[in-house]
Amino acid sequence: MDALSSGFLLKIALLAYAAGIVGSLSALGREKAANCIGFGSAILGGLCGIGAAVLGLASGTAGTAAFEVWPSAVPYVKFSVKLDALGAFFVLIVSLLSVAVSIYSLGYARGFYGRKQVGVLGALYNVLLLAITLVFSSADAFCFLVAWEIMALAAYCLVSFEHEKSETRNAGVLFFIMSHIGTGCLVLGFLLLFQATGDFGFEGFRALGGGMSPARRDAAFLLFLFGFGMKAGIVPLHVWLPEAHPVAPSNASALLSGVLIKTGIYGLTRVLLDFLGAPPNWWGVTVLTIGTVSAVLGVLYALMEHDLKRLLAYHSIENIGIILMGLGASLMFLHTHHPVLAALALIAGLYHTINHAIFKALLFLGAGAVLQATHTRNMEELGGLIKRMPKTALCFLVGAVAISALPPLNGFVSEWLTYQSLLQGFGTTSSLVRLLFPLSGAMLALTGALAAACFVKAFGITFLAQPRSEPAAQAQEATPAMLAGMGLLVIACLFLGLFPATFVKLFDPITRQLMGQELSSQLGLAHGLALGNTRLHGGTISTLGMALMGICLLPVPLVLWLWFGRQAGTRIGPTWDCGLRGLTPAMEYTATGFSKPIRMIFKALFRPRREVQREYDYSPYFAKTLRFQSHIEEAFVTRLYRPFNRAVLRSSGRMRALQAGSIQAYLIYIFVTLLVLLLLAL
């Protein structure tokens, strides 16, 4: 067997992560060693994972890498691993981030020296990576669920890593509970599939196709949508995400938002496109609608945040929504038998998946650098960091432009593909449902524009103008390792943005596996310089062309300047202060002020409240002190979760009467239950 096969590399990757766990735990007391061993082996694991994924994708659909993690004699219980095209793509995502985030962590973990156990952080970090890689590569439901649970537990531990703060503990518990409700649904869903095939293997599920009755398929669809949707953070199951992701250490936040929520996307793609057969129309409609709603609400709530990491967490909800738009459209096209369009929509969704992983990780790493330098996540206390941390600022700006879907970076490319598939969707049916496509497109436009507004705020308030607090004025640039990690992701953003026609070749095995189509030859035009769809005449873009043309046009302003303004000089002066005594940072626009117009326009959703207290001696116009408080209502928490919580507590209060503590009563319950079951069995 070829030494560098995909399976071999995958084994090494898994072993490297395992070695990272053992190594960093055994170096528990020695922080430097724990740091190097833990994150060093994660880098190795990531590199091998990239190799395994690329080889797996290159070798085609069949899934060359197949082995058992360990042999098992128990019937049904197998730990088999097989890397097919779809899994390999997601392994590529996790491995790519593993490399970049681990390099960053080598520097970032120094912030915990003397404060926390770096060895524990390194071990948990490797557990998470190991489990996620297994989730993407497992070939039967049992292995999948075990890996899924390990992943959830590792994520819980990472979220609660700084458990001294009560905010962190509460977030951890919320994450734990909601994650397990989701897992419960997944177990039920897989049991439904098991009932139909009699085996837990994914091979069997795949052959199942439409073999189940419609009612069971619908039930399975809903269970999986709920279970995987919980992990992905779709609205209204998203409430744990903005609590849990920000409180984790920033390198873990990058993995959580970048990859962990993508396991939900992977699960949905795997189950809906691979297992459950031809989808009825309402599945696609549901997924597309959920995607649209998540995208718009996610970005609207993000705009209201002035906690830098919470803001980024809400943007994850938005981007999951955009990914689901592609997936939902793909399902709808499969229903109407348009496999080419279905492949296009799937490519749009998956392209956005990897894009989001990269720029969101980049932004979280940037936020982590800011947090380490200033010890605050509150944007109202930041400002002016571009002068103290110029390289971090540049990296964050690239991430901000990419996530705002602006050309020529990668966010624009995947949203362009999403627009293309939505627009082409209008012609696929003649029913009224087709209006959903352009309306979703319009909502995508709203989302994009709001995201741009949000990142003008995030970057402008955090990095520009004058520092608003002493720590921000004293901030230090991030360490070289942290900058290297961010720099890698910047390069990835540029590559995915400028060379999309090269990158879409990776999707060929996936779409061949799921739809029997290959689109890269149609998508790549003009020797791979432009992206378009020749068969559908949908339009073309060339981000590389735009970037080069922009550079070519640069002489226009320069020539004008040389022609007219040779004598013109430049003076440095104060900002215009309306003739007062000079501007102070307190007079700058704040993050809360920046988002006020949006808050007022969407006040039906936010229900903003504000309290202003003034203390004055003579006239309210000359206040001595001013206290301003502003709140928005988190509609899903107050309208949905609190009433639900209350109902659960009330009914369990009633149930308490049954549980009086007397053994005799319990014996009677058991006896009655037994009788009822026997009667039912008869």
Next chain:
Amino acid sequence: MTAVLALFLQALLLLALAPVVTGCIRSWKARLQNRRGPPVWQPYLDLAKFLRKDMVISEHTSWVFWFAPYVVFLSALLAGLMVPMLTAQAPLSLFGGVLAVVGLLALGRFFLALGGLDPGSAFGGMGSSREMTIAAIAEPAMMLAIFTVAIGAGSTDLSQMVQASQGPAWKLFNPTHAMAFVALFIVLLAETGRIPVDNPATHLELTMVHEAMLLEYSGRYLALMEWGASVKQLVLMTLLANVFLPLGIATDASPAALGLSVLAYLGKLLVLAAEVVLVETTNAKLRLFRVPDLLSAAFVLATLALLSTFLFR
């Protein structure tokens, strides 16, 4: 070779024509309000003046402040090269269609807003905040109106959209296009900072939006910003004129067709400019929180346009 020539000519035309359109609007508006007003070529003189002047740059700014004018100017120019002006084939049509045009304009706006925040003045922050808000609520109406036409043409490529409306199927009176046109016209007013949304004549007032972001700019950076804004206005007007009323646009490069195309294009631009003047003169500026009403009207119109595709086929 002809492609490079066309590119060069269109860039030149965009740069040369944009200030005079702004000048026309200003001058006609003054006439309609019984003022004498500046001559139509005043914007050229202003630009030349700005280019010659010294710059005063705020001490709080960073490289973003000088980067922004270049991005604003170049993105508008680049977007203009993707829109068919005189010939149905735009020079950079391969590089992107209408979605790229919208994206490039958004890129310019992103950096314009950052440039407004950089000097740390409250005026700039306020302007940036309002600009991004208005753009965000204008965007869905704009996209939906564009989609309506794009769906009809089966493409987001502007050259194909124009060519699709060249054929015999194209009709002058098409309710779908009429509603989409009005929706896009309202968006044009919002995007270019025209009166019901923003007042281009304000300076140092609390109501200003675009001006507030430019407050700290001077000299050649101000020239680039102003020029970029008028190129953006010209791009949006060309989009409206040529996609909805492709009458007279040249489909080949013969001198006769091009001559006719120049006349038709200038005629359409003047009519559009006159419409803007009429709207600006007969309306008062809306309060900021009434602007969403106007833009949701545009959104509803665009939705109706889309719905009407079921009726008028």
